[in-house]
Amino acid sequence: MLEIKPLQIGELVAKVPVIQGGMGVGISLSNLAGNVAAEGGIGIISTAQIGFRSKEFNKNPMAENLKAIAEEIKKAREIAKGGIIGVNIMVATKDYEEYVKAAVKAGVDLIISGAGLPTILPKLIESSKTKIAPIVSSLKAADIICKLWDRRYKKSPDLVVIEGAKAGGHLGFSLEEIESFNQDEYDMEIEKIIKLVDEYGKKYEKQIPVVVAGGVYTREDLEHYINLGASGVQIASRFVGTYECDADIKYKEAYIKAAKEDVVIVKSPVGMPGRAIHNAFLERLKQGPIKVEGCKNCLSHCDPATIPYCITQALINAAKGDIDNGLIFCGENVYRVDKMVHVKDIMDEFK
Incomplete structure (x- = not known):
């Protein structure tokens, strides 16, 4: 060793x-x-x-x-x-x-x-x-x-x-x-x-x-x-x-339950790719943009009028345990957390 x-x-x-x-x-x-x-x-x-x-x-x-x-x-x-x-x-x-x-x-x-x-x-x-x-x-x-x-x-x-x-x-x-x-x-x-x-x-x-x-x-x-x-x-x-x-226990459970095939590459509202766990929130996005309610002024290059969703709200929802309405970022090895x-x-x- x-x-x-x-x-x-x-x-x-x-x-x-x-x-x-x-x-x-x-x-x-x-x-x-x-x-x-x-x-x-x-x-x-x-x-x-x-x-x-x-x-x-x-x-x-x-x-x-x-x-x-x-x-x-x-x-x-x-x-x-x-x-x-x-x-x-x-x-x-x-x-x-x-x-x-x-x-x-x-x-x-x-x-x-x-x-x-x-x-x-x-x-x-x-x-x-x-x-x-x-x-x-x-x-x-x-x-x-x-x-x-x-x-x-x-x-x-x-x-x-x-x-x-x-x-x-x-x-x-x-x-x-x-x-x-x-x-x-x-x-x-x-x-x-x-x-x-x-x-x-x-x-x-x-x-x-x-x-x-x-x-x-x-x-x-x-x-x-x-x-x-x-x-x-x-x-x-x-x-x-x-x-x-x-993080909320439900966030942690999402990691523990995640399988290898649940890990997907998503496009952030600011144009960068990101890795996340597939969930109801990402399915909902396939139907169209989710209205931004109140800008949190988080990122420099972000236009609330044109983005598909507010990344701040999506990440806050997930951190608080509202998994179905949240973005769950993760690394490639998330499926190994059991x-x-x-x-x-x-x-x-x-x-």
């Missing part, structure tokens, strides 16, 4: 090289993130419409989201026993800068940012201890962001997350790329990205760890990517089937 080393991001050290992926809306909040951190991994809170539980959310979603970022980070810290707490903030988020600033103000350890290239992220965390990590899906994307940060801010990533086509939620691939995905070819892409990141690490005289996400489920997957040169992995879907996950377990049970496998 391969020796598993801690994941080190500057002065931050995770005893277990596992990052729990950010899952929104409302799937990975303080309870899940805090418990993963307490077990030696890195717990990630999703900031996507994070204030949805507030009674004032519909009146002022932006204000409630910013307030909830601080509250959830604080609650996660209380659970984490000194462990590492991060947030996932989508670049596509409307008022992205305000979300980043709120997380930094709350003292978050790490910001992971994808759904677009986080071109201005270094500027937003200046004079703070917060570490930053872009999510990339290709060598081209990694090259662009590293060059840009180097040229514009004299800064390199503190961590890089490589997310493959087997991941859940929004994907950084075209439908054709997802359908023709080849793991061996992607492994070669991963090695190229790691080599590129290492070059920037040498330039900035620091170690920049790379973690791989998308389709990661077992310790064998971790060892596979470590052998390619990665420092760890990011796992999301598997953590939904835990008692500590923040029972409820504790976070500790999963983390022990990777120690």
Whole structure:
């Protein structure tokens, strides 16, 4: 068995090289993130419409989201026993800068940012201890962001997350790329990205760890990517089937009941492909658009007048347990989640 080393991001050290992926809306909040951190991994809170539980959310979603970022980070810290707490903030988020600033103000350890290239992220965390990590899906994307940060801010990533086509939620691939995905070819892409990141690490005289996400489920997957040169992995879907996950029990049961053939690729209202569990909501969409009732101002490139449904409302419905009227994002391996377990049970496998 391969020796598993801690994941080190500057002065931050995770005893277990596992990052729990950010899952929104409302799937990975303080309870899940805090418990993963307490077990030696890195717990990630999703900031996507994070204030949805507030009674004032519909009146002022932006204000409630910013307030909830601080509250959830604080609650996660209380659970984490000194462990590492991060947030996932989508670049596509409307008022992205305000979300980043709120997380930094709350003292978050790490910001992971994808759904677009986080071109201005270094500027937003200046004079703070917060570490930053872009999510990339290709060598081209990694090259662009590293060059840009180097040229514009004299800064390199503190961590890089490589997310493959087997991941859940929004994907950084075209439908054709997802359908023709080849793991061996992607492994070669991963090695190229790691080599590129290492070059920037040498330039900035620091170690920049790379973690791989998308389709990661077992310790064998971790060892596979470590052998390619990665420092760890990011796992999301598997953590939904835990008692500590923040989602409603009906959401968790949807994962446990899902078969391999239930996993489908859907088109998000913002045009990106995403992976989800087929359900009554997706069947209803085949009949035509679902009227948007009240825009939550969640995504920059979204026109309520033309979209087929409101993704915020669909994700909130699912998180609250209204499965038949909700969008259930998932990773390719969701069918392997067959029972409820504790976070500790999963983390022990990777120690």
